[in-house]
Amino acid sequence: MRREFIKKILKDPAVERVATVAGWVRTRRDSKGGFSFIELNDGSCFANLQIIADATLSNYESEIKKLFPGSSVVISGEIVASQGGGQSVEMQATEIKVLGFCEPTDYPLQKQRVSFERLREVAHLRARTNTFGAVTRVRHALAMATHNFFDDQGFYYVHTPIITASDCEGAGEMFQVTTLDIAKLEKSPDYERDFFKQKTGLTVSGQLAAECLACSLGNVYTFGPTFRAENSNTRRHLAEFWMVEPEMAFADLADDADMAENYLRYLFNYVLENCMEDLQFFNKRIDTSLLETLQKLSVSEFKRITYTEAIAILGQANVSFEYPVKWGVDLQSEHERYLTEEKFNCPVTVTDYPKEIKSFYMRLNDDDKTVAAMDVLLPNVGEIIGGSQREERLDILSVRIEEAGLNCDDYWWYRDLRKFGSVPHAGFGLGFERIVQFCTGMQNIRDVIAFPRTPGNAEF
RNA sequence: UCCGGCGUAGCUCAAUGGUAGAGUAGGUGACUGUUAAUCACUUGGUUGUUGGUUCGAGCCCAACCGCCGGAGCCA
Numbered sequence: 001m002r003r004e005f006i007k008k009i010l011k012d013p014a015v016e017r018v019a020t021v022a023g024w025v026r027t028r029r030d031s032k033g034g035f036s037f038i039e040l041n042d043g044s045c046f047a048n049l050q051i052i053a054d055a056t057l058s059n060y061e062s063e064i065k066k067l068f069p070g071s072s073v074v075i076s077g078e079i080v081a082s083q084g085g086g087q088s089v090e091m092q093a094t095e096i097k098v099l100g101f102c103e104p105t106d107y108p109l110q111k112q113r114v115s116f117e118r119l120r121e122v123a124h125l126r127a128r129t130n131t132f133g134a135v136t137r138v139r140h141a142l143a144m145a146t147h148n149f150f151d152d153q154g155f156y157y158v159h160t161p162i163i164t165a166s167d168c169e170g171a172g173e174m175f176q177v178t179t180l181d182i183a184k185l186e187k188s189p190d191y192e193r194d195f196f197k198q199k200t201g202l203t204v205s206g207q208l209a210a211e212c213l214a215c216s217l218g219n220v221y222t223f224g225p226t227f228r229a230e231n232s233n234t235r236r237h238l239a240e241f242w243m244v245e246p247e248m249a250f251a252d253l254a255d256d257a258d259m260a261e262n263y264l265r266y267l268f269n270y271v272l273e274n275c276m277e278d279l280q281f282f283n284k285r286i287d288t289s290l291l292e293t294l295q296k297l298s299v300s301e302f303k304r305i306t307y308t309e310a311i312a313i314l315g316q317a318n319v320s321f322e323y324p325v326k327w328g329v330d331l332q333s334e335h336e337r338y339l340t341e342e343k344f345n346c347p348v349t350v351t352d353y354p355k356e357i358k359s360f361y362m363r364l365n366d367d368d369k370t371v372a373a374m375d376v377l378l379p380n381v382g383e384i385i386g387g388s389q390r391e392e393r394l395d396i397l398s399v400r401i402e403e404a405g406l407n408c409d410d411y412w413w414y415r416d417l418r419k420f421g422s423v424p425h426a427g428f429g430l431g432f433e434r435i436v437q438f439c440t441g442m443q444n445i446r447d448v449i450a451f452p453r454t455p456g457n458a459e460f
Numbered sequence: 461u462c463c464g465g466c467g468u469a470g471c472u473c474a475a476u477g478g479u480a481g482a483g484u485a486g487g488u489g490a491c492u493g494u495u496a497a498u499c500a501c502u503u504g505g506u507u508g509u510u511g512g513u514u515c516g517a518g519c520c521c522a523a524c525c526g527c528c529g530g531a532g533c534c535a
Contacts, residue, residue: 029494037494050495068486086495105486110471111496112484117527118471172534205535230533231461243535322531333531386535431535444528456526 001074007045015081015089021049024128025071025102027111028064036064038093040075043127046134046277050082050090051075063098069111070102070128116447123451123460131285134278135448138271139436145270146223146244146432149263155219155246160206162225165198166410172228174201175239202227206245207427208361208414211390214247214425215417221246223432231455235444236382238433240453247427253363253372253389256426257349260376260385261302263430264347268298271439279439287441293379294439297347304349307370310335313343330357331375333382340379348377360400361414362388363424374428381438387428394418 003022023042030036038051053064067073077093084090108114108122109129119126126132147157163177179195191199206222213220226243246263248255271279272294283291305313314325314335319342323332331339331350339348352370355362362371372389391397397418401408408415436448446452451460 027495027497029492029497031492031494032490033492033494035493037497039495048495052493082493084493084495105470108470110485112472113496114471120527226535228534232533233461233528234531234533235529237534241535383535429535434535 003042003074005044006040006042006047006049009049009079009091010045010047010089013088015079017079018076018094019079019091020074020076021091022074022099023049023072025067025069025073027069028067030065036060038064038067038073038075038096040073041128041133043133046130046137046281047087050084050087051077051096052090052092053096054093057093057096059096059098064096066101067098068102068104068107070104070107070109070125072099072102073097074099116444120446120452127450130281131442132447134281135436135440135442136450137278138275138282138440139448141271141274142267142432142436142439143223145267145274146263148270149266150219150221150246153219153259155221156213156217158210158213158217158220158222159224160203160209160213160222162203163196163200164203164209165196165200166208166414172204172230174204175227175229176201204228205243205429207247207429210245210247210427211414211425212417214249214427215421215423218250219246219248233455235446236434236437238445238449238452238454241445241449242432244430244432245427247425249423249425251389251426252424253351253374253426256387256389256428257302257304257351257374257376260374260387260428260430261347261349264302264376264384264435265298265300267435267439268294272298282441286443290441300346302347302349302376303344304351305339306352307331307350307354308352310339310350314338317343328354328356336377336382337379340377345379347379350375350377355400358388360404360406361390361397363391364396364400372426376428378438381434384434384438385428385430387426389424389426392418392422392424394422 001022003020006021006023009019021040021042023040026039026041026048028036028038034055036053038053039048040051041048053060057064074097075091075093076095077091079089080092082088082090109125119129127136177200180189180193191197203226205226206224210220210222222245224242225240227240229239246259248259279291308327310331311325311327317338319338321334325335351374352365353373354369355364355371358371358373362373364371374387375383376385378384391400394415397415398408401411433445433448437445440448442448446454
């Protein structure tokens with residue numbers, strides 16, 4: 001079957017030519033004047049192609065009049081200038097071949113609005129809606145932009161293990177991976193008998209492995225699935241999500257923050273340049289400030305402050321916070337929101353957190369109280385990026401591992417990096433779904449991944 | 461996990477403790493270069509589940525289930 005994408009036909013104004021398209025019917029409107037209008041969508045772009053189906057077509061009464069939303073068809077015809085007002089071109093069909101009918105009383109997608117909650121129950125079909133088609137295309141664009149950006153910056157795309165024995169401390173609970181018979185649960189299982197001869201789980205971060213590769217190849221990044229077995233029930237958390245994790249050798253915290261901010265600006269520019277039709281839909285139907293925000297952020301500087309400065313600002317704020325502001329405690333959602341949405345009204349990068357609230361691998365600062373960590377906070381979404389300069393000094397790293405209650409021997413290979421030609425290095429992690437959320441205005445993270453995994457839900 | 465809200469027709473939602481309703485979708489007909497088409501008629505219900513209070517429960521109470529929002533955990 002040689003078909004053209006509707007995206008190409010609508011972009012290319014050439015009319016008076018023959019083409020074949022294939023897709024799913026969005027609506028059919030009949031005219032007793034002797035023809036029907038069919039709105040056809042093939043997923044290639046937001047817009048539909050309007051098809052004029054004349055009653056003289058041989059299967060008009062037998063098939064075309066039975067084309068309800070969701071039916072699949074292959075249509076050949078002539079691309080002509082439209083006589084109607086809603087579109088510049090349309091197709092005058094010469095042949096409509098029905099591939100699959102769609103029973104309207106059973107089909108869950110309606111012409112009218114269906115709630116996002118309802119659509120999650122029919123996730124196998126929801127990509128056929130305007131919203132989820134647009135989300136899927138923007139998500140794709142952000143993934144392509146990620147690869148373009150890091151490739152341009154001289155990074156290698158590397159693949160780190162999905163199954164791992166190393167728990168990236170502090171990152172969250174792991175899903176266990178085992179071939180032991182869980183029907184016969186034991187109190188202290190003998191992992192010698194397990195597939196890997198040790199306790200393993202799904203990765204919570206590729207960072208430790210990425211550090212190894214960065215300390216060989218310079219700049220690398222991973223972009224893969226990540227798993228957290230946390231019982232988190234919020235619009236910002238998934239049990240299975242995708243994370244982008246760049247890691248740079250010969251880099252400090254300032255380099256890290258620069259890279260993170262440049263990356264985000266690149267993403268905002270990329271979707272503005274490549275997804276305007278979909279963004280306009282989101283701007284109209286989901287978040288009316290979306291385009292303005294993206295345009296502003298695509299050129300905006302990020303406010304960069306230290307944790308200590310942030311605490312001072314919050315302490316002086318004329319707002320009553322639910323959680324008290326005190327040096328030494330982590331910033332709460334309400335504090336992050338105040339900084340990005342009220343105080344600065346732009347993305348804010350907070351650096352140099354107290355060592356007690358951050359992971360062992362973050363580089364200890366000279367003050368012996370803080371570590372070279374950074375969080376990039378976005379309005380509405382909150383923490384979008386978490387990163388740090390890594391501790392490259394073996395003696396200090398070993399102490400920090402012990403202080404965290406971990407066993408140095410378990411991290412023998414990670415410590416080896418510091419033994420054999422250690423270099424300063426830094427990196428960060430970006431929750432991919434959160435950036436999709438931010439760039440579409442979608443409120444719930446379950447609606448920016450095709451088949452969301454959350455506590456109690458792994459359907460599809 | 462904690463706090464709060466919600467659960468009624470295929471879908472989106474109404475309904476003082478007193479006969480379960482509308483829009484939309486579907487069906488029938490009318491009309492029309494329409495575009496969320498329009499107009500008329502019409503099909504459609506174990507009110508999340510299980511108990512309880514009451515002469516009487518969609519409505520009040522309890523437990524459970526599910527969903528949503530917020531918090532925590534984090535990306």
